[in-house]
Amino acid sequence: MVRRPALLTRPLRGRLPEPPAALTTLPERFTSRLHDERVAAWLGIALGACFLVAFCTGLVSHLMQNPPNWMTWPSRPVNLYRVTQGLHVMTGLAAVPLLLAKLWTVYPRLLQWPPARSAGHAVERLLVFVLVGGSLFQLVTGVMNIDYWYAFRFFFTTAHYWTAYIIIGALLIHVANEWAKTRRTVMTRPADGLRRRTFLLTVFGASGVVVATTVGETVSPLARLAVLAPRRPGIGPQGLPVNKSAAGSGVTALARDPGWRLTVTGRVRRELTLSLAQLQAMPMRTARLPIACVEGWSAEATWQGVRLRDVLRMAGVDDDADVRVESLERYGLYRTSEVRPPHWHDPLTLLALRVNGEPLDLDHGYPCRLIAPNRPGVMQTKWVERLVVR
Numbered sequence: 001m002v003r004r005p006a007l008l009t010r011p012l013r014g015r016l017p018e019p020p021a022a023l024t025t026l027p028e029r030f031t032s033r034l035h036d037e038r039v040a041a042w043l044g045i046a047l048g049a050c051f052l053v054a055f056c057t058g059l060v061s062h063l064m065q066n067p068p069n070w071m072t073w074p075s076r077p078v079n080l081y082r083v084t085q086g087l088h089v090m091t092g093l094a095a096v097p098l099l100l101a102k103l104w105t106v107y108p109r110l111l112q113w114p115p116a117r118s119a120g121h122a123v124e125r126l127l128v129f130v131l132v133g134g135s136l137f138q139l140v141t142g143v144m145n146i147d148y149w150y151a152f153r154f155f156f157t158t159a160h161y162w163t164a165y166i167i168i169g170a171l172l173i174h175v176a177n178e179w180a181k182t183r184r185t186v187m188t189r190p191a192d193g194l195r196r197r198t199f200l201l202t203v204f205g206a207s208g209v210v211v212a213t214t215v216g217e218t219v220s221p222l223a224r225l226a227v228l229a230p231r232r233p234g235i236g237p238q239g240l241p242v243n244k245s246a247a248g249s250g251v252t253a254l255a256r257d258p259g260w261r262l263t264v265t266g267r268v269r270r271e272l273t274l275s276l277a278q279l280q281a282m283p284m285r286t287a288r289l290p291i292a293c294v295e296g297w298s299a300e301a302t303w304q305g306v307r308l309r310d311v312l313r314m315a316g317v318d319d320d321a322d323v324r325v326e327s328l329e330r331y332g333l334y335r336t337s338e339v340r341p342p343h344w345h346d347p348l349t350l351l352a353l354r355v356n357g358e359p360l361d362l363d364h365g366y367p368c369r370l371i372a373p374n375r376p377g378v379m380q381t382k383w384v385e386r387l388v389v390r
């Protein structure tokens with residue numbers, strides 16, 4: 001037990017007004033035995049586990065996309081990001097039924113009188129509101145985001161990132177406060193637990209159904225079950241989903257232009273300007289690699305193209321150089337991406353010209369796109385036109 005400063009536990013002085021009449025009759029109205037500690041405790045444990053996994057995997061995703069200077073991600077295992085991001089989205093989705101059930105279970109407590117027994121209790125309750133508000137915000141906007149419903153005015157990624165810290169902070173304090181009680185509750189086994197067990201199994205079942213009907217967006221053998229998934233492996237041009245089309249990015253004319261050239265510039269010993277025919281004449285390599293989108297879907301494909309390292313070595317690039325890959329796309333957040341040494345040295349990192357046996361579809365990045373192992377989809381730049389070495 002944590003000993004709290006006396007100031008926080010001292011009962012609030014002064015007379016509170018009598019509770020409003022509606023509140024005094026409330027206890028009789030919440031007769032369901034499901035509004036109880038036991039249900040709340042088990043749902044809390046499941047939610048806590050989901051949030052912990054979502055937080056850690058979210059952090060991985062953030063750091064892969066915005067690596068601080070002292071940190072570089074390995075390019076292997078090839079499917080690492082696919083797994084962490086799949087877990088991120090699946091635990092987030094599984095949390096939706098859990099959170100709704102938990103809120104329903106505990107909502108009578110919203111109306112408790114007095115609202116706070118002590119200053120410490122007031123702070124505790126305030127933190128619960130922060131936790132509930134933050135969790136609802138995170139799950140609602142998260143689901144909207146993976147369904148490409150950008151109805152909000154703020155930038156999702158930034159809001160999602162900072163809200164995660166608020167939630168995890170409030171959650172740690174909440175767990176510290178509830179730990180002893182929760183332990184006691186789940187260790188005892190009441191005789192009349194059948195209804196509660198049925199309720200809990202129904203809620204966990206609902207989470208299971210949500211996951212089962214979505215997880216096929218990244219576990220391809222289950223693709224046919226994935227009726228809730230907006231993107232599925234196998235569906236899209238060349239058997240591959242498309243996130244942003246060439247038309248949507250305004251690159252159709254530029255990408256089709258026979259005058260297209262790939263240039264390699266910046267800190268190089270020889271600047272290069274390569275036509276598509278010149279690239280095609282270089283040694284062709286094959287790599288079986290997934291696109292693993294931050295939104296949770298992923299799909300594996302067989303890519304063919306030239307190794308990025310072959311092109312960079314032709315230009316005489318230092319081994320420790322960073323490379324910025326730039327797209328023909330003129331606007332948009334994902335028109336460039338950074339490739340650090342572990343990724344460009346990897347023999348599987350390609351400037352792909354073909355996928356699944358055909359020249360790249362316009363929507364998959366024709367004439368040339370980046371594909372690298374263990375890398376978020378947003379960093380697999382399509383319609384590449386320039387490599388800038390730094």
Ligand SMILES: Nc1nc2c(c(=O)[nH]1)N[C@H]1C(S)=C(S)[C@@H](COP(=O)(O)O)O[C@H]1N2
Pocket residue numbers: 240241242243244249291292293294327328329332334335336363364365377378379380381382383
């Ligand atoms: N230039 C450019 N490249 C891009 C994007 C983009 O918007 N512009 N979207 C990225 C995202 S979010 C994903 S998931 C992958 C999807 O590749 P695909 O459409 O070929 O499946 O492309 C990435 N490459």
Ligand SMILES: [Mo]
Pocket residue numbers: 243292293294295377378
């Ligand atoms: Mo993506």
